[in-house]
Amino acid sequence: MNEQCKDVSLYFYGELDAQRAASFEKHLSSCPQCRKDLAFLRQVQTALLPSAAPEKAVERVLRRPAVGWWRQMWKPVLSACCAVFLVCVFWASVSSQRGLTDERVEWVAYVSAEADAEFNSFAADLAVFEEEF
Ligand SMILES: [Zn+2]
Secondary structure, three states: OOHHHHHHHHHHOOOOOHHHHHHHHHHHOOOHHHHHHHHHHHHHHHHHOHHHOOHHHHHHHHHHHHHHHHHHHHHHHHHHHHHHHHHHHHHHHHHHHHHHHHHHHHHHHHHHHHHHHHHHHHHHHHHHHHHHO
16 A cells, blocks of 8 residues: 555545645556545445435435424524513503603692692781781
8 A cells, every 4th residue: 555545535525735636646547446445435425415315315304404493493583572572561661650650740740739839828827927916
């Protein structure tokens, strides 16, 4: 076995640089074992090509990503639904707080108007009381 015989698979996969590939091709013309190995590698590659596979097997392989798609996507879809739900809950709580705040503002305005009226009537009473004494 020649030192160059080790390059057969690298040559087959196109991993040799141009100089080494040319050198291996020269070796190939004089080495029956490398020709045999190269022929075997080509046979294996041809056997593994999808076009060589039975049509049903190809269909099964092509159909598989559809199942994989849902398996991969159910978590992001669920998280998106949860996010939408949380936004809705947050929005509902913010808008109900805003309603409460509006009620409080109305109540404070009512109470302070009443207090003003009471204070004014008390001030008037006090003025009358001070005039008397
Ligand atoms: Zn060889």
